[in-house]
Amino acid sequence: MIFTHDTEHALDVMVDLVNSAADGAEGLPDLAALAVFVDGTGASDVPPLTAADLAEVRALRARFREIFDAPETARVVPLINGLLAEVRTAPYLTDHDGHGWHVHYFAQGSRIGEHLAVDCGMALAYVAAAGELDRLSSCAAEGCDRVLVDLSRNRCRRFCDSRTCGNRAHVAAYRARRRAG
Ligand SMILES: [Zn+2]
Ligand SMILES: [Zn+2]
Structure with a gap:
């Protein structure tokens, strides 16, 4: 593990959020879709979702996208x-739902948009402070605009985790090997 579990989880959530608008599709068209997304994040203690939440989360998504588009420290730190x-x-230690002790940074009763901004914002802050922002990138597959955070030790990830790009990466590696052989 490169970062703490919480940080890596928040980075995963951020990637999922940004990719919900990838390739020109709107993956969060309505509150039902937002509810499914929120469920998947494992966020606890979230007030009932409203249309304002949906707008707030989409706006946040665009700001995260901006960070992935050019993850350079001087540009990203102010963001x-x-x-x-x-x-x-309002940081506090908690061991809710059988998780080990970990810090929650969001104030209790935070809206989902605030919750995501704090969790993902703190995760980004740790990544930036560790000088690891270059782990953030966009998928190298042609025609794919999904993003990824490379959490591999040897920083070898170039493609997003969609099945298509994974296969394309496979095929490209195979062809390269054949050419080399
Ligand atoms: Zn927690
Ligand atoms: Zn991709």
């Missing part, structure tokens, strides 16, 4: 700080 300055934070 991360801006994100964290806007939301209520």
Whole structure:
């Protein structure tokens, strides 16, 4: 593991959120879709979802996308700080739902947009502080605009986790090997 479990989980959630708008599709068209997404994040203590939440989450998604598009420290640090300055934070230790002790940064009763901004914003802050922002990238497959965070030790990931790109990567590697052989 490169970062803590919480940080890596938040990075996964951020990637899923950004990719919900990839390739020109709207993966969060309505509140039902948002509810499924929120469920998948494992976020606890989220107030009932409203249309305002949907708008807030989509706006946040666009800001995360901006970070992936050019993950350079000088450009990204103000974006991360801006994100964290806007939301209520109230760090505390918790071991809810059988998880080990970990820190929640979002204030209790936070809306889902605040929740995501704090969790993903803090995760980005740790990544930036560790000088690891180059682990954020866009998929190298032609015609794919999904994003990824490479959490492999040897930083070898270039493609997103969609089946299509994984296969394309496979085929490309196979062809390269054949050419080399
Ligand atoms: Zn938790
Ligand atoms: Zn891809």
